[in-house]
Amino acid sequence: MAKPVKAFVCSACGSVFPKWAGRCEACAAWNTLEERTTAPALPGGLKPQANAAGRRIEFVGLAGISPPPPRVPTTIAEFDRVLGGGLVAASVVLVGGDPGIGKSTLLLQAGAALGLAGRLVVYISGEESVDQIRLRAGRLGLTGAPMEVAAATQLGDILASLGQFPDAALVVIDSIQTMWTEGVDSAPGSVTQVRAAAFELIRAAKTQGFALMLVGHVTKEGNLAGPRVLEHMVDVVLHFEGDRGHQFRILRGVKNRFGATDEIGVFEMTGGGLAQVANPSALFLAERRGNVSGSAVFAGLEGSRPVLVEIQVLLAPNPGGAPRRSVIGWDSGRLSMLLAVLETRCGLKLSQNDVYLNVAGGLRVGEPAADLAVAAALISAASDVPTDPSMVFFGEVGLSGEVRQVAQAELRLKEAAKLGFAQAAGPKRVAGGAARMAVPGTLKLLEIGHLTDLVAVATAGVKRALQSKERG
Ligand code: TYD
Ligand code: MG
Numbered sequence: 001m002a003k004p005v006k007a008f009v010c011s012a013c014g015s016v017f018p019k020w021a022g023r024c025e026a027c028a029a030w031n032t033l034e035e036r037t038t039a040p041a042l043p044g045g046l047k048p049q050a051n052a053a054g055r056r057i058e059f060v061g062l063a064g065i066s067p068p069p070p071r072v073p074t075t076i077a078e079f080d081r082v083l084g085g086g087l088v089a090a091s092v093v094l095v096g097g098d099p100g101i102g103k104s105t106l107l108l109q110a111g112a113a114l115g116l117a118g119r120l121v122v123y124i125s126g127e128e129s130v131d132q133i134r135l136r137a138g139r140l141g142l143t144g145a146p147m148e149v150a151a152a153t154q155l156g157d158i159l160a161s162l163g164q165f166p167d168a169a170l171v172v173i174d175s176i177q178t179m180w181t182e183g184v185d186s187a188p189g190s191v192t193q194v195r196a197a198a199f200e201l202i203r204a205a206k207t208q209g210f211a212l213m214l215v216g217h218v219t220k221e222g223n224l225a226g227p228r229v230l231e232h233m234v235d236v237v238l239h240f241e242g243d244r245g246h247q248f249r250i251l252r253g254v255k256n257r258f259g260a261t262d263e264i265g266v267f268e269m270t271g272g273g274l275a276q277v278a279n280p281s282a283l284f285l286a287e288r289r290g291n292v293s294g295s296a297v298f299a300g301l302e303g304s305r306p307v308l309v310e311i312q313v314l315l316a317p318n319p320g321g322a323p324r325r326s327v328i329g330w331d332s333g334r335l336s337m338l339l340a341v342l343e344t345r346c347g348l349k350l351s352q353n354d355v356y357l358n359v360a361g362g363l364r365v366g367e368p369a370a371d372l373a374v375a376a377a378l379i380s381a382a383s384d385v386p387t388d389p390s391m392v393f394f395g396e397v398g399l400s401g402e403v404r405q406v407a408q409a410e411l412r413l414k415e416a417a418k419l420g421f422a423q424a425a426g427p428k429r430v431a432g433g434a435a436r437m438a439v440p441g442t443l444k445l446l447e448i449g450h451l452t453d454l455v456a457v458a459t460a461g462v463k464r465a466l467q468s469k470e471r472g
Contacts, residue, residue, distance in 0.1 A: 006035065006036075007035075007036055008020045008021075008033040008034065008035055008036070009033065009034055009036050010024040010026060010027060010029065010032045010033055010034075015027065017033065020033055020035070021033060069088045069089070069091075069258060070088070070089055071083075071084075071085050071086035071087060071088055071089075072086050072087045072089065072114065072119060072169055072170075072211070073085070073086035073087075073117075074086065074087060074110045074113050074114055075113045075114070075116075075117055076109065076110055076113050076276065077276060077278075078251065078265030078266060078267060078276045078277070078278075079106075079110055079251065079265055081263050081265055082238060082251050082252070082253045082263045082264065082265045083236065083238075083253075083256070083258075083259065084253075084256055084258050084259020084260060084263070085259065087114075087169075087170060087211040088211065088235070088258050089169075089209055089210070089211060090205055090206050090208075090209045090210065090211065091205075091211050091212075091235040091236060091257075091258065092201075092202050092205055092211075092212045092213075092214065092233070092234040092235050092236070093211065093212070093213045093214070093234065093235065093236040093237075093238060094176075094213075094214045094216050094230055094231065094234045094236065094237045094238070095107065095213060095214070095215050095216065095238045095239075095240055096215075096216040096217070096218050096237065096238070096239050096240065097217075097218055097239060097240035097241060098217075098218050098241075098244070099217060100244060101240050101241070101242055101244065101249065102240065102242075102249055102267075102269055102274055103174070103175075103215050103240050104125070104127070104128070104136070104174050104215065105136065105140070105269075105273055105274055106240060106249075106251070106267070106274055107123070107172045107174060107213055107215065108123065108133070108136060108137065108140065108142065108172075109140060109142070109273055109274055110213075111123050111145075111147055111170060111172055112137070112140070112142040112145035112147060113145075114169060114170055115145040115146040115147045116144075116145050116146070119169035119170065120146075120148070120165060120167050120168045120169055120170075121146075121147045121148065121168070121169065121170045121171075121172070122147075122148045122150075122162065122165055122168050122170070122171045122172070122210075123147055123148065123149045123150075123171075123172045123174070124149075124150050124151075124152055124158060124171070124172065124173055124174070125149075125150075125151050125152075125174045126151070126152065126153040126173075126174065126175060126178030126179055127174055127175060127178055128151065128174075129151050130149055130150065130151050133149055133151075134149075139271075139272065139273070140272060140273040141272060141273075148165065148168075153178050153179055153180060153188065154180065154181075154182075155179050155180060155181040155182075155197050155200055155201070156181065156182060158173075158179070158201075159200060159201075159204055162204055162208065162210075165210075166208065168208070168210040169210060169211060170210060170211045170212075170213065171201075171205070171210050171211070171212050171213070172213045172215075173201060173212065173213070173214050173215065174215040175214070175215035175216060175217060176194055176197060176198055176201075176214045176215065176216050176230065177189040177194060177216065177217050179193070179194075179197040179201075180193050180197065181193065181196050181197050181200060183196065184196045191229070194230065195229055195230070195233075198214065198230055198233055198234075199233065201214070202233060202234070214230070214234065216230060218239075231254075231255060234255075235255075235256070235257040235258065236253070236255060236256045236257065236258070237253075237254040237255040237256075238251055238252065238253055238254065239251070239252045239254055240252075241364065242269075242362050243362035245362075246361060246362035247268050247269045247270070248266065248267070248268060248269075248277070248280075248283070248284075248361055248362050248363070249266075249267040249268070249269055249274060250264050250265070250266055250267075250363065250364075251264065251265040251266075251267065252264050253303070260303065260304070262302070262303040262304075263302075263303035263304065263305070264302040264303055264305065264307075266280040266283075268283070280305075280307050281306070281307055281308035281309075281415060281419055282419065283361070284307065284308065284309045284310065284360065284361040284363060285297065285308055285309070285310060285419070287360070287361075288310045288360070290386065290389035291386045291389065292386055293380045293381055293383070293384045293385055293386050294312060294313040294314055294315070294377055294378075294380050294381030295310055295311065295312050295313070295377055295380065295386065295387065296310070296311050296373045296374070296376040296377040296380060296387045296391075296393050297309070297310055297311075297373065297387075297391070297392045297393065297416075297421070298310075298311050298365065298369075298370050298373035298374075298392070298393055298394060299373075299392040299393065299394040299412035299413070299415065299416050299424065299426075300365055300367055300369065300370060300394070300412070301367065301369070301407065301408050301411065301412060306408070306411045306412050306414070306415035307363070307415075308392060308415060308416065308419060308421075309359055309360060309361060309363050309365065310359075310360040310361070311330075311357070311358075311359055311360070311365075311370065311373045311374055311377045312357070312358045312359075312360055312377065313355065313356065313357050313358075313374070313377040313378050313380070313381045314355075314356040314358075314381065315350065315353040315354070315355060315356075315378075315381045315382060316353060316354040316356070317352060317353055317354075318352060318353060318354045319352055323350075323351060323352065323353060323354050323355070324354040324355070324356075325339075325354075325355050325357075326354075326355070326356045326357070327356075327357045327358075328357070328358045328359065329357075329358060329359030329362070329363055329364050329365055330357060330359055330364075330365050330370060330374070331366070334368065334371070334374075335355065335357055335374065337399070338371055338374055338375055338378070338397060339351075339355065339378070341397060341399060341400075341401050341451065342375060342378060342379070342451065344401075345400065345401035345450075345451055345452065346401065346451050346452050346455050348378070348379065348382055348455065350378065350382060353382075355378070357374065357377075367406070368396040368397075368406075369394050369395060369396055369406035369407075370394075371395060371396050371397035371403075372393045372394055372395035372396075372397060372403060372425065372426070372427075372448065372454065373392075373393035373394065375393075375397060375451055375454055376393045376425070376454060379454065379455055388423060390420075390421055390422040390423055391421065391422070391423040391424065391425060391446075392412070392416040392421050392423075392424045392425070393424070393425045393426070394406055394409070394412050394424070394425075394426050394427075395425070395426050395427040395448060396427075397451060401450050401451040401452065402449065402450055402451075403426075403427045403428070403448045403449060403450060403451065403453075403454075404427055405427050405430065406426075406427065409426055409427070409437055410437050410438055412424070412426075413426075413437075413438075413439055413440055413443055413445065414440055416443060417440035417441075417442050417443045421443065422442065422443060422444060423443065423444045423445075423446060424443055424444070424445050424446065425446045425448050425454065425457065426445060426446070426447065426448065427447070427448065427449075428447040428448070428449045429445075429447060
């Protein structure tokens with residue numbers, strides 16, 4: 001029971017004040033405030049209402065069996081993986097990405113695959129004419145796939161027309177920024193329009209039961225344009241990324257109410273559309289040239305999948321001015337930290353050099369586990385000695401130069417062994433789970449406790465290289 005509170009109430013207007021005053025601040029009447037002791041009032045919204053028409057909600061416990069949501073596989077395995085096993089009925093998926101990265105192509109292919117699997121797919125484009133879509137379908141060899149295609153941007157028309165397809169399994173809207181509703185008085189693409197259009201479409205998806213895929217454009221900063229609010233409204237947010245100069249495309253889960261979010265799907269843009277890449281490591285390493293200094297193979301992890309990528313570093317002397325640090329595919333703050341640690345803890349002086357770092361193949365690496373591979377590439381570049389071409393690297397580096405544990409070391413080692421690598425440099429095995437870690441028979445694990453150990457490995461390489469030169 002809450003304590004009763006003292007208050008002063010104006011007898012003229014009923015306003016309540018915590019302190020007495022000669023004049024009511026609300027109605028300006030004199031000498032009307034009277035002291036009253038009252039039970040604390042409930043906040044306005046919580047007042048019990050005499051004739052409230054709300055239905056009583058049924059509450060349940062956490063135990064009990066709810067069947068997993070039914071899923072429709074798109075039959076594009078890389079896509080299904082990111083979705084968490086296929087499209088969930090009545091769910092809403094937002095696919096974001098730079099213009100020209102291949103969003104329309106991806107959704108047309110996914111729609112066609114579903115159509116060929118016997119589902120009803122509706123594809124509405126606000127960006128391209130039906131002729132353009134047909135032309136693209138021709139290029140992709142998909143003209144035989146059953147699909148209902150239209151070009152439209154007016155939301156009222158779209159919602160009215162969707163009623164014809166009560167059995168639709170998937171509706172694609174390309175893109176949400178081109179849609180507009182008459183009820184809202186602002187331009188298509190504005191936050192209010194996008195939010196209103198998305199709201200209406202989502203409501204239709206939930207009531208009619210079709211899965212809805214919305215294409216969203218990405219701003220220069222990499223956010224889904226205008227509406228971050230969209231990300232809150234939908235069930236799944238996927239980013240389609242890649243470098244337009246490269247053929248690789250990565251579909252990345254950012255939010256998923258029905259599955260894990262850290263999965264990626266890897267595609268290759270070819271003349272005939274997007275092709276799935278089942279073994280990305282082989283592809284990312286395909287163009288690697290051994291015996292070049294400044295390169296190291298990182299045994300990375302994307303979601304549940306190990307991916308090996310090449311990290312490349314180029315050092316260019318810059319004796320005057322401020323040295324440049326240019327990073328593609330990794331975190332530049334992390335590179336600065338690593339350079340500072342290498343300089344302070346290992347005596348590797350790179351402050352007179354421009355540093356260029358590139359993750360080959362256009363992949364964006366977000367893991368701190370790449371630290372050791374980057375350090376190896378930097379040491380290799382600084383000493384002009386290639387890293388051992390049969391070695392992969394993984395491990396997080398701390399500020400004192402210590403090499404720290406990373407997740408799923410076993411998976412990384414397995415992938416390295418599968419691709420024919422003979423050695424792996426990684427963190428020390430510590431007591432606990434990692435001590436029992438299985439190392440594949442064909443692979444030798446070099447346990448690195450501190451960055452200086454890595455430098456020692458590299459300088460041993462320098463010595464060997466010099467000796468063999470002398471002998472040769
Ligand atoms: P698109 O799907 O239109 O991108 P978005 O919808 O994200 O803007 O893809 C456009 C690019 O893809 C275009 O520059 C050409 C390329 N492309 C191919 O290389 N091969 C193909 O088979 C297709 C259809 C497109
Ligand atoms: Mg497009």
